[in-house]
Amino acid sequence: MEVKVKLSNLRTAPQKVRLAADLVRGKTLIQAQSILLFTVSKPAKSILKLLNSAAASAKNDLHLDQSNLFVSKITVDEGPKLKRWHPMSRGRAYPIIKRTSHIVLTLSEKVLAEKKKTEAVKSEVQNPKSEAKPKVRISKPKAKKAKK
DSSP states (O other): OEEEEEEEEESSOHHHHHHHHHHHTTOBHHHHHHHHHTOOSHHHHHHHHHHHHHHHHHHHTSOOOGGGEEEEEEEEEEOOOEEEEEEOGGGOEEEEEEOOEEEEEEEEEHHHHHHHHHHHHHHHHHSOOOOOOOOOOOOOOOOOOOOO
C-alpha cells in the first residue's frame, strides 16, 4: 500500500528543496525523520512536516505499521513564480523572481516490496526462459607458406 501526500506552493526555491529531499530518498521513515530533524534548513522543516503528515495518514487511515514504511519516491517540481520589481537609480527597475515549489512524497511498505520481488523470482523459476546455446567457433590452423 502506498501513501501519497502533496505540498503545493512552498515559498522556497526548488533547487534548495531538492537538496533536502535527496537526503531522505529511499530511507526508512524513522531514519528520514531523524535526518530531517537535525538538518538546519528551511526546506528540511517543511519536508519533515509533510513526512509526519504522510506517516499519520498511513497509520490512521490505512492502518499500516510505521516500522515497515520507507520513502519510496519524493519529487520536487517548480511552482508558480512571483515576479516583483526592485527600483534602481535613473528610473531603472530590476526584476526579482520569487520561486515556489511543489513537493510530492510517497511512502511505501517494505513488506509489499519484498513480496513483489519474491513473486517475480517464483514466476521466473516456474517459467524459465529458453536459453540459447552458445556459439562455438572452431578455427582451422592456417597453412604455412613455403620458404624459397
